[in-house]
Amino acid sequence: MKIVSKCPFCEKKLRFPVNKGKLLIKCPHCKNQFVFDLNIKKMLKTLISRIKSQFNIYKHKTGLFIKKLWDKNKKST
Numbered sequence: 001m002k003i004v005s006k007c008p009f010c011e012k013k014l015r016f017p018v019n020k021g022k023l024l025i026k027c028p029h030c031k032n033q034f035v036f037d038l039n040i041k042k043m044l045k046t047l048i049s050r051i052k053s054q055f056n057i058y059k060h061k062t063g064l065f066i067k068k069l070w071d072k073n074k075k076s077t
């Protein structure tokens, strides 16, 4: 399995094989080393999807709140 990821230093695209969760990668362009953790990427993905679903609930709630206000306004005028 190969993965394409950007080097955090020079932002060039790197392709490297992934077998384990954690890899120490040396960028061939800028010679910097960095740790690539596949598990962190997975964690971030689940975290982002969780935040998104929370945001949707929030959006739904504020939508209802605004509708309530709107109805109140309509009744008073």
Ligand SMILES: [Zn+2]
Binding pocket: 007, 008, 009, 010, 011, 012, 027, 028, 029, 030, 031, 032
């Ligand atoms: Zn680099």
